[in-house]
Amino acid sequence: MAFVHLDVLCFYSLLICTAFSSVSSNAEIKVNPPQDFEIVDPGYLGYLCLQWQPPLFLDKFEECTIEYELKYRNIDSEDWKTIITKNLHYNDGFDLNKGVEAKIHTLLPPHCTNGSEVQSLWSEATYWKSPQGSQETKIQEMDCVYYNWQYLLCSWKPGMGVHFHISYQLFYWYDGLDHATQCPDYIKVDGQNIGCRFPHLEASDYKDFYICVNGSSDSHSIRPSYFIFQLQNIVKPLPPDYLSLTVKNSEEVNLKWSMPQGPIPAKCFIYEIEFTEDDTTWVTTTVENEIRIARISNESQQLCFLVRSKVNIYCSDDGIWSEWSDQQCWKDLSEEKRSLFSSRHILLTE
Structure with a gap:
């Protein structure tokens, strides 16, 4: 029995030693963080490049596929975006009105x-x-509309308390342009730029569209303003036309109109x-x-509708x-006809 007890003790001792050996083995495996991690601004008004180099001492992991977990956000955001990648860089858009922070391992x-x-x-x-410049010098009430999915127009108001001689400039970029481009056709009021008419924007839909409006003044610096949006989300179509209202019977009305003119597909309305x-009235x-x-009632005298x-x-x-x-309206003329008939009958009788 003593020998059996001894064998059991040896068996458990062997298990404990093996477990500690395994823990120790895993604890010895370490890897360094990526080198030279930086956020690079290529001048695309908010489209930044996060880039890094492989960690030191990777020779013993030559047979392994190294991955990187990247987290990033604008500094006042509550949520981190997370990317797992094998590459040594990653690009995304940021609001440059705020700071950017990122981390990687x-x-x-x-x-x-x-x-x-x-x-x-x-x-x-x-x-x-x-x-640069005080917050009050930034433009106000920026408004961009992509009219009928064909041409973009942006307008703004000057900053508070700025002098009349301040000159604002707009620059824009989206994936497909070689570099940030200045507005070619400014909207002016009394010689001051207060908006931009954009040229035809080829292959610009469903992409981030970046805008910066900055300014120059002889007396003080102007704070730039940055904007990011996608053109398909700010489309304002034309209103429908050729409206038709038909009273089918005493209970049903048929309303019909033509699709707005332009390049927008019918399925998108x-x-x-x-x-x-x-x-x-109801909507x-x-x-x-x-x-x-x-x-509501077959006694109603007038039906009207409009549509957008x-x-x-x-x-x-x-x-x-x-x-x-x-x-477009429909009016029941039967009552008027009856009244007109009654009036004529009275006149003839007299």
């Missing part, structure tokens, strides 16, 4: 580390545009209809350019409603 896969993933320490980087029956929406409405359009969620994240169309 090296990942070793489990098959290279006895079954557990090994991570390096973090390497960190930040980026700020050097602030949503319509809002305002319908009036005598003194009662509804549809993705078709025709709708049937039940009358917007790019729907199948083609954009958002959009701008068009202007309202001209109003």
Whole structure:
């Protein structure tokens, strides 16, 4: 029995030694963070490059595929964006009105580390545009509209308390342009730039569109303003036209209109209809350019409607409603005819 007890003790001792040996083996596997991590501004008004070099002493991991976990955000944002990549750089857009921070570490896969993933320490980087001028000198109320998915127009108001002689300039960039480009056609009021008419923007849809409006003055510096949006999300279509209102019977009304003119596909529209029956008005929406409405009362004397359009969620994240169309009405003339007949009958009788 003593020999059996001794064998059990040896067995458990062997297990404990093996476990500690395994822990010790894994603890010895370490990897360095990436080198030379930095955030580079290539001059694209917010489209930045995060780049780095491989960590030191990777010779013993030549058979392993090294990955990197990258996290980044604008400094006031609550959420980090996370990317796992094998590359040595990553590009994305940032709001340059705010600072940018990022961090990265090296990942070793489990098959290279006895079954557990090994991570390096973090390497960190930040980026700020050097602030110029006071906050009050920035432009105000920037408004950009992509009219009928054909031409872009942006307008703004000068900063608070700025002198009349300040000159604002707009620059823009999107993926496909070689460099940031200045507005070719400024909108001016009393010689001051207050907007920009853009040229035809080829292959610019569904891409981040970057704008910077800065300025120059002999007396003081002007704070630049940065904007990022996608053109399909600020489209304002033309209103529908050729409206038709038909009273099918005493209970149903058929409303129909033509699709707005221009390059926007029919599948991209949503319509809002305002319908009036005598003194009662209500609003509804549809993705078709025709709708049937039940009358509240077959005694109603006048029916009217108008309609406007917007790019729907199948083609954009958002959009701008068009202007309202001209109003189309139907009026029940039977009562007028009866009154006219009664008047004539009275006159003839007299």
